[in-house]
Structure formats: C-alpha cells, structure tokens
Amino acid sequence: MKSESGDVRAEGWICAKCGVALELLPADATYMGSSFQVDLPRCPVCGLTFIPPDLAEGKMLEVEKLLEDK
Amino acid sequence: MEQALLHDLESRCTQEEAPACRSMCPLHVDGRDFARFMGEGRFDEARAVLERFMPLAGLCAFLCQGECMPHCRRAETDTGVNLPMLERACALHSRPGKAMPLPASGKSATLAGSGLSSLCLAFELGKKGCKVKIVHTGEAGQALAARASDLLPRGALSGAMERLLALRVSFERVDDFSPDLCATLLRENKILYLGLDDPALDFRLSAFGLEHPGDPLTLETAIPGIFAGGAGISFIKAAAAGRRAAGSITRFMQGVSPSSARAGEEVYPTKLFTDLSRVLPVPPVEAADPKTPTLAEAAAEAARCIQCSCLACVEKCAWMARYGAYPKRYAREIYNTLAMKVGHRRANAQINSCTLCGLCAAVCPNGADMGRFCAEARKEMVSSRHMPASAHEFALEDMVYSNSPEVAFYRHQPGHERCRYALFPGCRLPASLPEQTGKLYAFLARNLEGGVGFFFRCCSMPAKWSGRPLLTASCAAGLRETWEEAGRPELILACPACALFFSAELAEIPIKSLWETLAALPLPDTARALDGVLALHDPCTARDRPDLAEAARSLALRLGQKTEDLPLSRGFTRCCGYGGLSLFANPEVGAEISRSRLGDTDKDLLCWCVMCRESLRSAGMRALHFLDLLFPGEKDPAVRPAPGISTRQENALAFRRAMLQNFWNEEDEVAGMEPAIFSMDGEVAEKLEARRILRSDVEKVLLHSKEKGAQFRNPQSGRILSCLRPKQVTFWVEYSENADGSFTVHNAYCHRMRVPGTPGEGLPTAVILEGFDPQGGRV
Numbered sequence: 001m002k003s004e005s006g007d008v009r010a011e012g013w014i015c016a017k018c019g020v021a022l023e024l025l026p027a028d029a030t031y032m033g034s035s036f037q038v039d040l041p042r043c044p045v046c047g048l049t050f051i052p053p054d055l056a057e058g059k060m061l062e063v064e065k066l067l068e069d070k
Numbered sequence: 071m072e073q074a075l076l077h078d079l080e081s082r083c084t085q086e087e088a089p090a091c092r093s094m095c096p097l098h099v100d101g102r103d104f105a106r107f108m109g110e111g112r113f114d115e116a117r118a119v120l121e122r123f124m125p126l127a128g129l130c131a132f133l134c135q136g137e138c139m140p141h142c143r144r145a146e147t148d149t150g151v152n153l154p155m156l157e158r159a160c161a162l163h164s165r166p167g168k169a170m171p172l173p174a175s176g177k178s179a180t181l182a183g184s185g186l187s188s189l190c191l192a193f194e195l196g197k198k199g200c201k202v203k204i205v206h207t208g209e210a211g212q213a214l215a216a217r218a219s220d221l222l223p224r225g226a227l228s229g230a231m232e233r234l235l236a237l238r239v240s241f242e243r244v245d246d247f248s249p250d251l252c253a254t255l256l257r258e259n260k261i262l263y264l265g266l267d268d269p270a271l272d273f274r275l276s277a278f279g280l281e282h283p284g285d286p287l288t289l290e291t292a293i294p295g296i297f298a299g300g301a302g303i304s305f306i307k308a309a310a311a312g313r314r315a316a317g318s319i320t321r322f323m324q325g326v327s328p329s330s331a332r333a334g335e336e337v338y339p340t341k342l343f344t345d346l347s348r349v350l351p352v353p354p355v356e357a358a359d360p361k362t363p364t365l366a367e368a369a370a371e372a373a374r375c376i377q378c379s380c381l382a383c384v385e386k387c388a389w390m391a392r393y394g395a396y397p398k399r400y401a402r403e404i405y406n407t408l409a410m411k412v413g414h415r416r417a418n419a420q421i422n423s424c425t426l427c428g429l430c431a432a433v434c435p436n437g438a439d440m441g442r443f444c445a446e447a448r449k450e451m452v453s454s455r456h457m458p459a460s461a462h463e464f465a466l467e468d469m470v471y472s473n474s475p476e477v478a479f480y481r482h483q484p485g486h487e488r489c490r491y492a493l494f495p496g497c498r499l500p501a502s503l504p505e506q507t508g509k510l511y512a513f514l515a516r517n518l519e520g521g522v523g524f525f526f527r528c529c530s531m532p533a534k535w536s537g538r539p540l541l542t543a544s545c546a547a548g549l550r551e552t553w554e555e556a557g558r559p560e561l562i563l564a565c566p567a568c569a570l571f572f573s574a575e576l577a578e579i580p581i582k583s584l585w586e587t588l589a590a591l592p593l594p595d596t597a598r599a600l601d602g603v604l605a606l607h608d609p610c611t612a613r614d615r616p617d618l619a620e621a622a623r624s625l626a627l628r629l630g631q632k633t634e635d636l637p638l639s640r641g642f643t644r645c646c647g648y649g650g651l652s653l654f655a656n657p658e659v660g661a662e663i664s665r666s667r668l669g670d671t672d673k674d675l676l677c678w679c680v681m682c683r684e685s686l687r688s689a690g691m692r693a694l695h696f697l698d699l700l701f702p703g704e705k706d707p708a709v710r711p712a713p714g715i716s717t718r719q720e721n722a723l724a725f726r727r728a729m730l731q732n733f734w735n736e737e738d739e740v741a742g743m744e745p746a747i748f749s750m751d752g753e754v755a756e757k758l759e760a761r762r763i764l765r766s767d768v769e770k771v772l773l774h775s776k777e778k779g780a781q782f783r784n785p786q787s788g789r790i791l792s793c794l795r796p797k798q799v800t801f802w803v804e805y806s807e808n809a810d811g812s813f814t815v816h817n818a819y820c821h822r823m824r825v826p827g828t829p830g831e832g833l834p835t836a837v838i839l840e841g842f843d844p845q846g847g848r849v
Binding site (some may be wrong): 010012013014015016017022027028029030031032040042043046047048049050051053056057060061063064065066068069070 | 412413414415416418419458459460761779780781782783784785786787790791793800802817819820821822823824825826827828
C-alpha cells in the first residue's frame with residue numbers, strides 16, 4: 001500500500017514517546033478479516049504506525065472499499 | 071434472496087419486451103433498431119438488422135407490406151412508420167450480407183415447389199449445412215416472380231438464387247407434379263416439404279396422401295417427416311412459414327418434437343409500455359418514386375420512429391439513470407451479486423444508494439419496485455455478513471445516540487398524571503428547529519384536551535433502512551416500553567418517516583400525524599404567510615398518504631400561504647436523497663438525487679418533513695419547513711443552513727436541556743455540553759463534515775493525547791499528531807496546544823483499517839450488533 005508518489009513519507013514527524021525518527025518498516029494492516037503486510041513509517045523502538053492524510057484518504061480508502069465489496 | 075422476488079420484478083419491468091413492430095411482424099424484424107440505424111444514416115448496420123431477421127433479406131425486403139404498421143405506436147398519433155419503404159430503400163442501396171454456411175451436416179431435405187416459403191426454408195436449412203434439393207416446375211421462383219412482379223426490382227430474385235446456390239442448394243426441374251412423381255417423392259424422401267405457395271402444387275395434397283395442409287405453427291402434417299405450408303398467406307407470412315418449417319425440420323432431424331419450445335414465433339401483442347404523451351404528429355414522408363425510395367427519403371421517414379421504450383422510472387429517478395440500465399437488468403445484477411460466494415460484489419454500492427422511496431413503483435405501469443428489492447437485498451447482505459460496515463455505521467451510531475438515555479426522554483405534560491396524547495417530534499426536527507419544536511409543544515399542550523406528553527427519541531427508521539431486522543425490532547421494543555410506561559398515549563408524529571415506521575413496526579401504538587392534528591386546531595397567533603408562491607415538496611415517506619398531503623395543503627390555505635404543486639408531487643414525489651440512508655451510504659449519489667429537485671422549480675420549497683428541508687437546502691435550494699411559518703424565527707428561513715452532523719447532536723442535547731428546564735423545571739442531570747476545548751478554521755470544519763468526523767471524536771483524541779501522551783511530534787512546526795480508535799474507526803488529529811491550554815486543530819482524518827500501535831478500545835458499534843463484524847466474526 002504505497003501513495004501515488006511511491007513510498008509513504010512522514011516528513012518531519014518523530015515518535016513523541018521515543019523521540020526517534022520514523023523508519024519504513026513492515027506493518028500488518030487488517031480489515032474485514034483480511035490481513036496483509038505493507039511498508040509504513042513506524043517508530044523503530046515502540047512500533048507505533050504513522051498514517052498520513054493522503055494515504056488514509058487515497059490508497060487506504062481504496063483498499064478498504066475493495067475489501068468491503070469482496 | 072428468493073428467486074420468486076427476482077422473477078416478480080423481472081415480470082413487471084417491460085423494458086426488454088419487443089417493440090410492437092417486432093412482436094407483430096411475422097418474421098419479428100426489429101423495426102426499432104432498423105429505423106434507428108436508417109434514421110442515423112448507418113445503412114450498412116440497418117442492412118445487418120434485416121439480414122439478421124429476414125431470410126433472403128435482399129428478396130424479402132421488397133415483399134414486406136407493412137403488417138406491423140397498424141400496430142406501430144406512432145399510429146396512435148398519426149400513421150405508423152412506413153417500414154416497407156425503409157426496407158426497400160435499404161435493400162436497393164446497401165450491400166447484401168454474406169451467409170456463411172456451416173460445414174455439411176450430412177442431413178438432407180427435399181422441397182417440392184419453389185414459392186417464397188420453399189426458398190426461405192432452403193436458405194435456413196442451407197445455412198445449417200443441410201443438403202437441400204428444390205424440385206420445381208418451370209424456372210425456379212417463376213410463380214413468385216409473377217405474383218410479385220410489381221414489387222420486385224430486377225435482380226432481386228436472381229440475387230436470392232445466387233445466395234441459395236452458394237449454400238449448395240440444388241434445383242431439379244420437373245414437367246409436372248404428377249401423381250407418380252408425388253408418390254415417388256413421398257417414398258424416396260424421409261423429409262419432404264410441400265411449398266403450397268407454388269401454384270404447381272395446387273390440389274396435390276391428396277397425391278401425397280394428405281387431407282390437410284400442415285399445422286400453422288409447426289407445418290407438420292399427418293405424416294411424420296412431411297411438412298406443408300405457405301398457401302393463401304402474405305409474402306412475409308410465407309417467408310415466416312419457411313423459417314418455421316426449418317425449425318420443425320431441424321427438430322425432427324434431432325429427434326425432438328417439432329412443437330417443442332416454439333413460444334414467441336407467432337405474432338403477439340407486446341407488453342412494452344411506451345409513454346405517448348409527448349409524441350407529436352409528424353406527417354409521413356412520401357418517396358418521389360415509391361418503387362425506388364432514396365436513402366434521404368427513407369432516413370426522413372425513419373426519423374418518425376419514436377423508438378418505443380419504457381424507462382418510465384429511469385427518466386424520473388437519478389439512481390435509476392446513474393447505473394445506465396433499468397429495473398429488470400438491475401434486479402438480475404443484484405440477484406447475482408447476492409448469490410456470489412467469492413469475487414467482487416459489484417452491486418453493493420448500488421444496493422445501498424437507493425433511497426427506497428418507491429417512486430419507481432409509483433410511475434411503473436406494473437408497479438416494479440426497486441426500493442423493495444434493494445431493501446430485501448440489504449437484509450440479505452446483513453445476514454450473510456456482506457454489508458460493508460462503512461455504509462450505515464455513522465447513521466446507526468447517530469440513531470443509537472438519539473435513543474441513548476443522555477438524549478431521549480419522556481415526560482407527561484406538567485400537571486398531568488396521564489396524557490391522552492404525546493408529541494413525538496422525531497430526532498431531526500428538534501435538532502434542526504429546536505426553538506420552534508418547543509413552541510409547537512407548548513401550543514399543542516395548550517390546545518388539546520387530556521394532556522400532551524413529550525416523547526423525544528428516534529423512531530429507529532435508520533435500522534430498518536439499513537437492512538437490520540433484529541436491530542429494528544430491538545429499537546422498536548425499546549420505544550414500545552417507554553410508550554407503555556408513559557400510559558400508552560396516542561402519539562402525534564411530526565415526521566412522515568416516523569409514521570411509516572410506526573405503521574410497519576409498531577402497529578399497536580395509536581398514531582396521528584401532526585398535520586392532521588393541526589387541521590383541527592386554530593392557527594397559532596404567530597403564524598404568518600410569506601410573500602409570493604412557495605412550491606410544496608411532499609416527502610416520499612408519505613407517498614401512500616394522500617390525506618397527509620391534503621392536510622399540508624389545507625394548512626397552507628388557512629395560513630393564507632400561496633403554494634403550488636411541483637411537477638412530481640403527492641404520490642409521485644421525488645425523494646430528497648435522505649431516504650434509505652442513501653446520503654450516508656453514498657454521499658455522491660445521494661447528493662445527485664437531492665439535486666434532482668433543482669430543475670423542478672425556481673420557487674422556494676415548503677417542506678413538511680424536516681429531513682427533506684435539510685437535504686434540499688444542503689443541495690443548494692431555498693427551502694423552509696412549515697414550522698417556519700407557524701412559529702417564525704429568522705427573517706429569511708429559506709437560507710438557514712442545515713445543521714451539520716456535530717451541530718445536530720449538540721442541538722439535540724441542548725434541546726433536551728432547554729425542554730426539561732422550561733417545561734418541567736428540571737436541571738438536566740446528564741453531563742456534557744462542556745464548552746469546546748478546541749478551535750479550527752472553516753476549511754477544517756468542512757473536512758470534518760465531509761469525512762463524518764464529529765467534533766466529539768476530535769475531542770476524544772485531544773483528551774486522550776493530553777492524558778496518555780501524544781503519538782507523533784513535528785519538532786520544526788511544533789505540531790502534534792495523535793490518533794485514537796474508540797470504536798471501529800481510527801481518528802487522526804493534527805493540532806497545536808496553545809499557551810492557555812486550548813487546542814488549535816489543523817487537520818483531522820480517519821480510516822477503518824487497523825495498523826499496529828493505535829491506542830483505543832476498538833469497541834463494537836451499532837453495526838456490529840447486527841451484521842458484519844470487521845474483525846471477521848459475529849459478536
């Protein structure tokens with residue numbers, strides 16, 4: 001699940017708890033009983049996943065709709 | 071879904087029925103397609119239509135005498151479209167098609183006589199690879215040429231003969247059909263056709279051992295394998311007889327009864343409904359030389375074809391028009407989607423976008439009701455766990471909020487132990503017009519004998535519209551319980567959707583419409599009419615309640631308010647887009663449906679359903695509610711914006727608080743109504759509305775972030791990004807904290823997919839009470 005321009009970016013954001021920069025790491029995304037792995041910006045220490053608005057309203061919404069109509 | 075439901079709908083929708091020209095043509099030539107291509111100057115395509123339906127089209131096209139013309143629907147306005155002229159022009163000026171015979175089948179048949187029925191039969195059998203021999207006297211086709219000398223141009227008959235030769239049809243010339251020859255033919259051929267339209271076979275039936283010609287439909291005679299027909303009928307009927315004989319002979323060769331599966335071969339009146347109200351008379355086009363009409367003359371005549379079609383519902387409903395077809399096709403697509411085990415369920419969005427308003431059934435001559443069909447489809451989607459959670463979750467959560475003890479309440483009229491009536495304003499009216507609803511209650515309490523209680527909650531129609539019968543029943547039970555505790559008052563309903571819900575789900579509760587009630591009371595002192603004429607918009611939920619539409623009109627009359635009916639009103643009214651939760655499940659289609667009203671009038675709309683008022687106002691129309699006339703507030707109520715999703719909920723809470731205080735002198739024990747802890751600009755507020763994020767959702771994220779710590783920080787901008795998944799949606803809020811401890815929200819968005827690390831309880835929602843559980847199992 002990538003944004004149109006390629007990798008999902010988290011320009012300038014750091015994990016507030018751990019204070020470290022985010023890294024593109026595999027994450028399990030789940031919806032409607034389906035689960036799949038995607039590279040998303042995550043905190044390398046605590047694993048918190050970052051979702052930017054263009055991803056939430058773009059590709060992510062598209063995949064949600066696809067899974068809903070499956 | 072029960073197949074019977076599909077078949078019932080399919081049988082009611084006539085759009086796929088043949089036009090009258092086709093059903094009444096002995097050859098069933100599709101005159102509608104043919105005339106369309108001719109009118110559009112697509113002559114080769116027009117020719118292809120003839121080739122498809124007519125055996126030996128280059129011959130038959132000249133022999134048609136327009137048996138369809140008296141049945142042409144244009145004939146009800148002036149005269150039927152002159153298809154024979156069109157066929158003649160087409161055959162004269164276009165290239166004939168090529169018949170591609172199938173490989174030789176090893177079967178053979180002998181045809182006695184070379185009339186049109188024999189030639190057409192030879193053509194049909196030859197195409198199928200059957201070896202055909204025509205036994206004839208004189209020149210082949212001689213009798214036809216003589217009978218049709220004034221119709222056939224030079225070369226038409228020889229062209230047909232060439233086509234037959236190309237299909238390997240052989241010709242055997244005899245001097246006479248003598249009794250000996252007849253006996254020989256009978257003896258030597260297992261399959262024999264007697265073309266009685268050839269005079270050479272006159273009075274020869276007995277020589278073949280027959281007393282009667284063949285059956286008019288199958289052309290079978292008393293002797294198996296012997297077929298006969300074509301006598302004493304028009305050319306086109308003879309051509310049809312030849313084709314039917316081909317059908318019988320093929321069946322006979324396969325060992326199937328020639329009479330099996332012959333439905334629709336004879337002429338029949340069509341069931342296709344066509345609205346003729348807008349058909350204007352157009353004089354028929356005469357060809358300068360009737361024997362050689364030009365393509366231009368034919369195209370002009372073809373343009374008189376009204377292209378018979380029903381589409382009565384498609385013309386009036388934006389939902390119908392949007393998906394490019396008509397009920398019969400939609401029903402099949404929906405049925406197929408419901409029956410799918412795996413794969414893309416393509417009709418889901420369509421099923422959930424229908425307003426269930428019943429306009430299609432009202433305008434359909436046979437009452438085909440896609441609304442009812444979609445409502446059933448939704449129930450099945452829910453029960454088979456295929457209903458997307460996103461379709462109705464927001465609307466159902468909103469309903470649950472309206473029915474929660476924090477919002478819903480019942481009180482007797484102050485000073486009464488029992489009440490004969492209770493005002494049930496519904497959930498939307500108080501949230502949209504809180505002050506007027508309060509005044510309405512005071513007015514009714516003052517003017518009705520026996521006490522008027524106040525009953526605030528949602529009727530639970532959203533549960534029903536979303537296809538959840540269990541949730542519907544449990545919500546209805548909750549309502550019934552409060553009503554019983556209240557001493558079973560008769561409910562006065564302000565909202566026609568509530569009335570529809572009560573009659574279907576709570577029939578034991580006596581109800582009365584507010585509009586009937588007001589008819590029996592004096593007008594409030596405050597009532598005023600507006601200048602000018604207002605267009606009355608009737609709600610679709612009262613489609614079957616002409617009495618209520620009348621009550622609204624008589625109220626307007628008493629008010630001195632000038633009104634006019636919209637082109638689609640009363641039983642034929644349009645839905646505002648709110649019906650069936652269309653605006654929630656598919657905002658784009660819902661808004662398109664709302665906008666349908668835009669073209670109907672340039673007047674301000676006067677509504678008696680508040681949902682209509684809000685939806686039509688949101689679609690950009692000037693609209694007001696009757697309460698704006700009975701208890702006027704602002705100067706120009708037609709422009710008052712419809713409250714957004716958050717304002718509505720906040721208004722409901724404020725309304726409850728104000729009502730309890732003003733009428734019952736109670737301080738509301740329910741918490742809430744705290745001052746807002748954050749600010750945002752108009753653009754962000756619009757985003758919240760479009761993404762259906764409540765201000766209370768944003769607050770939850772902010773409070774959680776403040777208490778448990780933020781998730782992300784941007785050191786350059788100093789902003790914070792936090793998320794929370796209180797239920798089945800993850801909300802993200804980008805904000806900054808101000809020096810005074812308040813927050814400024816810069817953006818908010820949401821998604822339904824789960825990713826690791828998101829805090830929140832992920833609680834089940836109203837959707838999960840019945841239907842698909844996004845976790846993959848039932849709760």
